[in-house]
Amino acid sequence: MSFRIDPRLPLTGEVRRILADEVGKALAHLETAREKPEQGLHKCRKRLKSVRALLRLVRSGDEPFCQTENECYKQVSALLAGPREATALIETVDRLAAAFPEQSAGGGLDAVRDRLVMRQHEMHAGAGLDAAISAAAAACREGLGHIDRLSLPDQPEQAADILAEGARATLRRARKALDKAGSRGEADDFHDLRKAAKTHSMHLSLLGRLWPTPIKSRRKAVDSLGERLGDLHDVFVMRALLDADGEPLGPPEDTRLLAKLLKRSEKSLRKSCLADAIELFGDSPKRSTRKLARKARDDLAGAPDDLAAAAG
Structure with missing residues (x-):
């Protein structure tokens, strides 16, 4: 369904x-x-x-x-x-x-991958x-x-306000996480931004018949950002494991290349994620959802008339 x-x-x-x-x-x-x-x-x-x-x-x-x-x-x-x-x-x-591919062609990541596969199996x-x-x-x-x-509430005006407020709350959450990611840049800030982006993407799906702007291009951009923020989160998790006591990923001679590639990947992902998040969430959440509330109110209010016309 x-x-x-x-x-x-x-x-x-x-x-x-x-x-x-x-x-x-x-x-x-x-x-x-x-x-x-x-x-x-x-x-x-x-x-x-x-x-x-x-x-x-x-x-x-x-x-x-x-x-x-x-x-x-x-x-x-x-x-x-x-x-x-x-x-x-x-x-x-x-x-x-x-x-x-050039840096990893010599199998410098193989030992780490073998340990991770063993960990997964366990x-x-x-x-x-x-x-x-x-x-x-x-x-x-x-x-x-x-x-x-x-x-x-199923009354059109109240239902529209509920949907608009829910969408707005997630956009506020994304904007707050974006501001923190840009200023502090902590792993948790990017993780919060990722969660907000994922939630917003699902809201775009749920509100596909009510969202007032072209939705396909925005959904595609939000999904792309969410995927790259997910990749960045995995980089953060991997780097934390590298620094953990007991060397769970192996001794330094086995993880040297991994550490180098993680650093390069993190730098690139941080830059691209911040740039795209500014494009998507830099606007005022209130302004972004004002049109949504108005359109939802109109569409929901017109629904009984549409059903009556269809029945007739």
């Missing part, structure tokens, strides 16, 4: 429908993860991010429900973070090898992963039972 709010239908019913669909798909991916953890865990976490983005979008309409359920799915995602990260680190090494083979999947599935099934408790 569509991950998009239909303005012709009551907001409560639409949000309940999308929640049920996304949580149901997350459950299916959890079952896949028992046999294929690399695929299932990643897809499940993506569905959980979609669920949380939707809850953020309509939070002002039913704050107790949205806050409680968002925290629940945040904890579910955290249960699966470690095993997914193990796979992401291998992908990071492969990206570095592809980005710097995490996926243990009883802990199966327990985490079971706990996550139980929480998702419980969440499905809560969906009918959601109650949002």
